[in-house]
Amino acid sequence: MDGYxxxxxxxxxxxxxxxxxxxxxxxRLQRCGDCHKIRHYPRPVCPSCYxxxxxxxxxxGRGTVHSWTITHYAFHPGFxxxxxxxxxxxxxxxxxxxxxxxRGIDTSQLRVGLPVKVAYEKVKDDLTLPVFVLA
Amino acid sequence: MTLREAGAVTGVGExxxxxxxxxxxxxxxxxxxxxxxxxxxxxxxxxxxxxxYGHGAVAEDFITNFGIPDLRFSATTPMGGASAVASIxxxxxxxxxxxxxxxxxxxxxxxxxxxxxxxRVQQMPQFRTIGEFEMPSGAIAPSQLYAVMARRxxxxxxxxSRQLAEIAVTTRYHASLNPNATMKTPITIEDHQAxxxxxxxxxxxxxxxxxxxxxxxxxxxxxxxxDMAKTPVIVMGVAEGHPDSPSAITQRxxxxxxxxxKAAPKAFAMAGVTHSDIDVAEVYDCFxxxxxxxxxxxxxxxxxxxxxxxxxxxxxxxxxxxxNTHGGLLSQAHMAxxxxxxxxxxxxxxxxxxxxPNAKIGLVTGYGDMGDGSIAIMxxx
Numbered sequence: 369m370d371g372y373x374x375x376x377x378x379x380x381x382x383x384x385x386x387x388x389x390x391x392x393x394x395x396r397l398q399r400c401g402d403c404h405k406i407r408h409y410p411r412p413v414c415p416s417c418y419x420x421x422x423x424x425x426x427x428x429g430r431g432t433v434h435s436w437t438i439t440h441y442a443f444h445p446g447f448x449x450x451x452x453x454x455x456x457x458x459x460x461x462x463x464x465x466x467x468x469x470x471r472g473i474d475t476s477q478l479r480v481g482l483p484v485k486v487a488y489e490k491v492k493d494d495l496t497l498p499v500f501v502l503a
Numbered sequence: 504m505t506l507r508e509a510g511a512v513t514g515v516g517e518x519x520x521x522x523x524x525x526x527x528x529x530x531x532x533x534x535x536x537x538x539x540x541x542x543x544x545x546x547x548x549x550x551x552x553x554x555x556y557g558h559g560a561v562a563e564d565f566i567t568n569f570g571i572p573d574l575r576f577s578a579t580t581p582m583g584g585a586s587a588v589a590s591i592x593x594x595x596x597x598x599x600x601x602x603x604x605x606x607x608x609x610x611x612x613x614x615x616x617x618x619x620x621x622x623r624v625q626q627m628p629q630f631r632t633i634g635e636f637e638m639p640s641g642a643i644a645p646s647q648l649y650a651v652m653a654r655r656x657x658x659x660x661x662x663x664s665r666q667l668a669e670i671a672v673t674t675r676y677h678a679s680l681n682p683n684a685t686m687k688t689p690i691t692i693e694d695h696q697a698x699x700x701x702x703x704x705x706x707x708x709x710x711x712x713x714x715x716x717x718x719x720x721x722x723x724x725x726x727x728x729x730d731m732a733k734t735p736v737i738v739m740g741v742a743e744g745h746p747d748s749p750s751a752i753t754q755r756x757x758x759x760x761x762x763x764x765k766a767a768p769k770a771f772a773m774a775g776v777t778h779s780d781i782d783v784a785e786v787y788d789c790f791x792x793x794x795x796x797x798x799x800x801x802x803x804x805x806x807x808x809x810x811x812x813x814x815x816x817x818x819x820x821x822x823x824x825x826x827n828t829h830g831g832l833l834s835q836a837h838m839a840x841x842x843x844x845x846x847x848x849x850x851x852x853x854x855x856x857x858x859x860p861n862a863k864i865g866l867v868t869g870y871g872d873m874g875d876g877s878i879a880i881m882x883x884x
Binding site for chain 2: 374375376377378379383408409411434435436437438439440441443444447450452453455457464465466467468469479480495497498499
C-alpha cells in the first residue's frame with residue numbers, strides 16, 4: 369500500500385506512451401503516421417484518414433484556457449482533501465484540448481484565453497499526472 | 504419511408520417516487536411496468552417487445568415474471584438519459600417492420616438508496632477514455648463535466664446563474680402541484696443563489712435528484728392503438744443524435760452544442776410541425792443548464808439566447824413554452840427521463856396534475872452520456 373487513494377488510470381498498449389511520457393516530464397501526443405494530424409485522447413485509428421499507423425510527438429505543453437470548473441464537492445472520497453480544486457480545459461497549441469487541475473492560479477484570474485503551461489506531479493511511484501500553471 | 508405516426512404511447516405507469524427504499528430496482532421496474540400495461544388495457548402476455556433501460560432488469564426478468572410466452576424482440580439503447588426517448592425510435596422501428604405490436608419500455612432504479620452517480624459513471628464502458636484521462640485528475644461526476652459547458656456558455660454569451668435559476672424555480676413550482684413529486688416546497692431565485700456550490704457554476708439547486716422508483720410506457724402499433732383503453736398519444740416524429748466527441752466533452756469542437764442539435768431538425772421534419780405548434784415540452788433536466796442548452800439546440804431560440812429566452816417565468820404553465828410540467832428530474836424524481844415521456848402522454852390526454860389547457864402537440868427530449876440526445880414529438884389522437 370502506498371496510501372494513494374484517488375482514481376488511477378489503467379493504461380493500455382494504445383495509451384501507455386502518454387503515461388510513460390508524463391513520467392519523464394514530457395507531454396506526448398499521438399500523431400497520425402500517414403496524414404500527420406495530431407489527435408487526443410489517444411486512440412487506435414486516425415479519424416481523418418483511418419490509418420492505424422501511430423507516431424508520438426512531444427507537445428510544447430503550452431495553451432490557453434477554454435473553460436473551467438471549480439469543484440466544491442468530492443464525488444470520490446480520495447479528492448476530499450483537495451477541495452475546492454480548479455479543473456481547467458485547455459486549448460493546446462497543437463490544436464487539441466486536455467483537462468487537468470490548475471496549480472497556483474487564483475480563481476479570480478480564470479478567464480477564457482488565459483495562457484497556461486503543463487507541469488508534472490508525481491503522485492505515486494508509478495503515476496505522474498499533468499497539471500496546469502500560469503505560463 | 505418514415506416512422507411518422509407508426510405507433511403511439513398507449514400506456515404509462517409509475518411507482519411512488521421516493522428518497523429512501525429497501526425495495527430492489529427490479530421490483531420497482533416490474534411494478535411500474537404492470538401499471539403501464541394495465542393503463543393500456545393489456546395483459547402482460549400481450550407484450551411482444553422489450554426495451555429495458557440499461558444496467559437494470561433484462562428481458563429474461565420480464566419473461567420470468569410475466570410469463571411472456573413468445574417474446575419477439577429485446578434490445579437496449581445505451582445512451583444514458585437519452586435512452587428512454589431513443590427507445591421510442593427503436594420501438595417504432597420494430598413495430599414498423601412488423602416484428603412487434605406492443606413494446607414495453609421501462610426503468611427501475613434506487614439512485615437514492617443504491618449506488619450514487621459518481622460511482623455509476625466510473626463503471627460505464629463508454630467512459631473508458633475519460634476514466635483514464637480525466638477522472639484521475641478529479642473530473643468524475645456529470646456535474647463537473649457539464650459545469651465546463653455551462654461556464655463556456657456563460658463566458659461566450661453572458662448567460663448568468665440567475666437565469667439558470669429560473670429553470671429550478673419554475674420546475675419546483677410544477678412539482679409542488681404534483682402528488683407524486685418528491686420535492687414540493689417552492690423555492691425562489693434567491694434560494695437557488697444561496698444553495699451551496701457543487702461544481703461551479705452549478706449550485707446544488709441546479710442539480711437533479713437521486714431517486715428511487717420505477718417508470719414505464721407501452722408503445723403500440725398505430726393499427727392497435729386506436730382500440731385501446733385510453734386515448735392514444737401518437738408519435739409524429741422521433742430521432743436520436745450523437746454529438747461530436749461523444750464521450751470526452753473536453754475534445755468537442757463546440758462545448759455548447761449537444762447531440763440534440765442533430766436530432767431535432769429530423770424529428771420536426773418528420774412530424775411536419777414547427778416550434779410554434781408545440782404546446783408543452785418535457786425537456787431532460789439533469790441540470791438546469793442542460794435544459795437551456797437543449798432549448799437552443801432545438802431552435803426555440805438562437806444559440807446564446809437561451810438565458811433571455813427562459814427569463815421571467817417563460818417556462819411556466821402560462822409562459823411562452825410550458826416546460827417540465829411534472830417537476831422533472833430536478834424536483835419530481837430522477838427516472839432518467841422516462842417520467843418525462845409519462846408526463847407528455849398525460850398532458851396530451853388531458854389528465855396531468857398541472858395541466859396545460861388544451862395541449863394538443865408536445866415534445867419530449869432525452870439527454871445523457873455526456874451529450875447524446877433524443878427527441879419525440881407527439882399529438883393527441
